[in-house]
Amino acid sequence: MFHSRFLWRLFASYAALILISIAVIGGMILNRMENDSLEEIKRSLKSQVILFKDIAAGYLTGPAGDSIREHIRSLGAELGTRLTIIDAEGVVLADSQKDPAIMDNYATRPEILAARSHGYGISTRYSSALGSRMMYLAIPIKRYGALLGYARVSVSLISIDDRISRLRSIVAGGAGAAMVVALLFGLLIARRFSRPITQMTPVAESMAAGDYTKRLPNGRTDEIGKLSITLNRLAEKLTERVETISKDRNKLQAILESMVEGVIAVDDSERIIHMNLAAGKIIGVLHDECIGKPVWEVTRLREICEILSATIKNKREIESDLKITSRGNETVVEMYASPVFDAGAELVGAVVALHDVSQIHNLERIRRDFVANASHELKTPITAIRGMVETMIDDERMPKENRTSFLAKMRDQSIRLSTIVTDILTLARLESAGGLLEKTRTNLGDLVMAAASPFRVSAQEKGVSLETEFPGAPIYLPVDREAISLVVSNLLDNALKHTPGGGLIWVRLNAGESAVTIEIADTGIGIDPIHHPRIFERFYRVDKARSRELGGTGLGLYIVKHIALSHGGVVTVQSEPGEGSVFRVVLPSE
Amino acid sequence: MKRRKILVIEDEADIREVIIYNLIRENYDTLGASDGEEGMRLIQAESPDLVLLDLMLPGVNGLDICKRLKMEPSLGSIAIIMVTAKGEEADIVLGLELGADDYVTKPFSPKELVSRVKAVLRRSRAERQDETGDRIVREGLVIDSSKHSVLVDGRPVELTATQFRILRFLALHPGRVYTRDQLVNQAIGQDSYVIDRNIDVHIRAVRKKLSKYMYLIETVRSVGYRFKDTGE
Numbered sequence A: 001m002f003h004s005r006f007l008w009r010l011f012a013s014y015a016a017l018i019l020i021s022i023a024v025i026g027g028m029i030l031n032r033m034e035n036d037s038l039e040e041i042k043r044s045l046k047s048q049v050i051l052f053k054d055i056a057a058g059y060l061t062g063p064a065g066d067s068i069r070e071h072i073r074s075l076g077a078e079l080g081t082r083l084t085i086i087d088a089e090g091v092v093l094a095d096s097q098k099d100p101a102i103m104d105n106y107a108t109r110p111e112i113l114a115a116r117s118h119g120y121g122i123s124t125r126y127s128s129a130l131g132s133r134m135m136y137l138a139i140p141i142k143r144y145g146a147l148l149g150y151a152r153v154s155v156s157l158i159s160i161d162d163r164i165s166r167l168r169s170i171v172a173g174g175a176g177a178a179m180v181v182a183l184l185f186g187l188l189i190a191r192r193f194s195r196p197i198t199q200m201t202p203v204a205e206s207m208a209a210g211d212y213t214k215r216l217p218n219g220r221t222d223e224i225g226k227l228s229i230t231l232n233r234l235a236e237k238l239t240e241r242v243e244t245i246s247k248d249r250n251k252l253q254a255i256l257e258s259m260v261e262g263v264i265a266v267d268d269s270e271r272i273i274h275m276n277l278a279a280g281k282i283i284g285v286l287h288d289e290c291i292g293k294p295v296w297e298v299t300r301l302r303e304i305c306e307i308l309s310a311t312i313k314n315k316r317e318i319e320s321d322l323k324i325t326s327r328g329n330e331t332v333v334e335m336y337a338s339p340v341f342d343a344g345a346e347l348v349g350a351v352v353a354l355h356d357v358s359q360i361h362n363l364e365r366i367r368r369d370f371v372a373n374a375s376h377e378l379k380t381p382i383t384a385i386r387g388m389v390e391t392m393i394d395d396e397r398m399p400k401e402n403r404t405s406f407l408a409k410m411r412d413q414s415i416r417l418s419t420i421v422t423d424i425l426t427l428a429r430l431e432s433a434g435g436l437l438e439k440t441r442t443n444l445g446d447l448v449m450a451a452a453s454p455f456r457v458s459a460q461e462k463g464v465s466l467e468t469e470f471p472g473a474p475i476y477l478p479v480d481r482e483a484i485s486l487v488v489s490n491l492l493d494n495a496l497k498h499t500p501g502g503g504l505i506w507v508r509l510n511a512g513e514s515a516v517t518i519e520i521a522d523t524g525i526g527i528d529p530i531h532h533p534r535i536f537e538r539f540y541r542v543d544k545a546r547s548r549e550l551g552g553t554g555l556g557l558y559i560v561k562h563i564a565l566s567h568g569g570v571v572t573v574q575s576e577p578g579e580g581s582v583f584r585v586v587l588p589s590e
Numbered sequence B: 001m002k003r004r005k006i007l008v009i010e011d012e013a014d015i016r017e018v019i020i021y022n023l024i025r026e027n028y029d030t031l032g033a034s035d036g037e038e039g040m041r042l043i044q045a046e047s048p049d050l051v052l053l054d055l056m057l058p059g060v061n062g063l064d065i066c067k068r069l070k071m072e073p074s075l076g077s078i079a080i081i082m083v084t085a086k087g088e089e090a091d092i093v094l095g096l097e098l099g100a101d102d103y104v105t106k107p108f109s110p111k112e113l114v115s116r117v118k119a120v121l122r123r124s125r126a127e128r129q130d131e132t133g134d135r136i137v138r139e140g141l142v143i144d145s146s147k148h149s150v151l152v153d154g155r156p157v158e159l160t161a162t163q164f165r166i167l168r169f170l171a172l173h174p175g176r177v178y179t180r181d182q183l184v185n186q187a188i189g190q191d192s193y194v195i196d197r198n199i200d201v202h203i204r205a206v207r208k209k210l211s212k213y214m215y216l217i218e219t220v221r222s223v224g225y226r227f228k229d230t231g232e
């Protein structure tokens, strides 16, 4: 409290005010009193000098007698003044207090000089002879215009000086007492004024530092009271505002964090000010460790840095793509960057949204590949057919054997064309149905048997034996009959195609605990394991030329896999070159 | 006249057979290969005049063969016609830029294929005879390189230097397709600053100035431009 500078300032100015006013008033009073007394003395000296003038004139013109000197001495004592008679040369002739014989020449005394020139002289000075302040008044004495001498009266001012100094000490004492009282009182007042302010200061300071929990005492009705009410209201408003802001911020944060799209915000010097979880995942960094770091240091991706700096530079939205390859996986990201402006339309940074489109991209690529492959597959037989037909039309003299061979080839090509179309249509139907199969409870043994029977004839023709092995008890399973018979016929078609005469093909059916297995095995040429992961892909053929001769498009196994998967099952292959192949379709039972 | 030798690299036997049948009828010597390796071997052993090249081949693909042919100086003079399926424009552009002379898309008619073969062979002979091409006359169009002037039905037309170079370059090789890149590099020269898109602007301007003969500059969609082969 006593450290309050405000208090001391208030008090110091108050004290100075009191001191100055007492000094001024006291000084004025004392001065006025002194002047008044001196004036009074002067007046009495004047009347005395008029009385004394005649005595002095007589003395100057008449003979100097002891009686007159005595008379002057007694008169002086009676009047309480000092009377002096001085001749025209300044020689003291008589004095009521001192012996003229030992006195100086008075011609140069200020009152004498003034009396000679102005007919009247007055002077106040310290007399070392008498040891006190004196007032002197002198007038010239003339007869018939000739200067005879001077009459001087003087009086000691000691009594007045004493009175003044007494008065001064009274005034000083009074002033001192008044000062003490006034200062004490002042201190009290100053304290009363400064206390609320010194109380407010720490509260206001903590508000400034961001702590809005403290409140000022109120209850006063003056300006200070109003001020503390205002401050309290300000604190409340600020608390509210801060709360809404932080609530909004949290909401925003939560939204950003739960977004699938990555978001990176940078300031105008390309330092990261925000980065969400998804962005971290996409570019493979820990997102919360990146704040404040330069975007290049964090991402190490030229595309992101470029799009951000271009956005900041051009102050407009920019779109571009980004490919990130890590551990063999390619992530394709679409980037949308836009500049960020503050309320004053001043550019403060940029934000980029990263949209992982790898999946869409993949699907798109698969679709494109499929279209390209399919059209290529279709174009090949069409080209052959068109070429042969037009050649036959143009060349009327074509030899018969060429004609016959062309016709046979055209038939084969058209059969191939129709197989491809059928396969593609089957595929389209299967895929567009989206796994929507028409499942009915079916005796699998009967179904497989029926699907295999068309192959018996061609197997026999080729000299390949076809054997079936079914368990005694019938196996019932809800399946799409058409689809499952397609599986069997595709696998049998492959087996027969790749098994030379004298070989063997089995069709087996096994019911396990939780699954049913349809197994089709052959003793044919087999498949090198390097091809195993790929033979189930669309249009994949181990030996393209050979497969084409056999009229294959590479869709058969893909269709098998597709059907197996849509029944909740799998298809596997087990094969070595020269050792035949085993394909197993495993379907879950109920 | 010496019989010209043509190699057909095509993996589909029936297509190969039909192409060869038609070429033989036109008195060409023919060779067939079913894949890239065999094709390369035959090129080196037989040095044919022209190769009909399927781009989608098992093993070494068509573009690789194209590249190898044009890199080898002794084989650089062998003309190449690419045989591709539609929808492979990117490959066609690449092939042309690698130096292929022309292309045919599947399914093609044998007649058309044969006429393309003839045109390419004729062109490669013509180029050798008249490489300067100081004065090119096509229909009612006269392009004079020494005077740097173009006359349309006898009336002179004003062309900028770049436009003149493009027109002259295209007219010098009628029937041959050039990609935009090729036009920039070969017709205009690499030093001048013309980017891909600009070619379209130049072509449009040239066509406008040819007025009646603007059909002579043909657009080949998603590939490039070609000066109409009028069979002169």
Ligand SMILES: Nc1ncnc2c1ncn2[C@@H]1O[C@H](COP(=O)(O)OP(=O)(O)OP(=O)(O)O)[C@@H](O)[C@H]1O
Pocket: A423, A490, A494, A495, A498, A522, A524, A525, A526, A527, A535, A540, A541, A542, A543, A547, A551, A552, A553, A554, A555, A556, A557, A558, A581
């Ligand atoms: N049992 C088998 N023995 C040896 N190779 C096989 C066997 N089954 C499939 N293959 C190989 O796997 C490839 C893919 O078979 P897929 O059934 O998908 O096509 P495809 O038989 O050529 O044509 P599609 O069945 O569509 O007419 C075949 O080209 C063949 O090389």
Ligand SMILES: [Mg+2]
Pocket: A490, A493, A494, A552, A554, A555, A556, A557
């Ligand atoms: Mg098959």
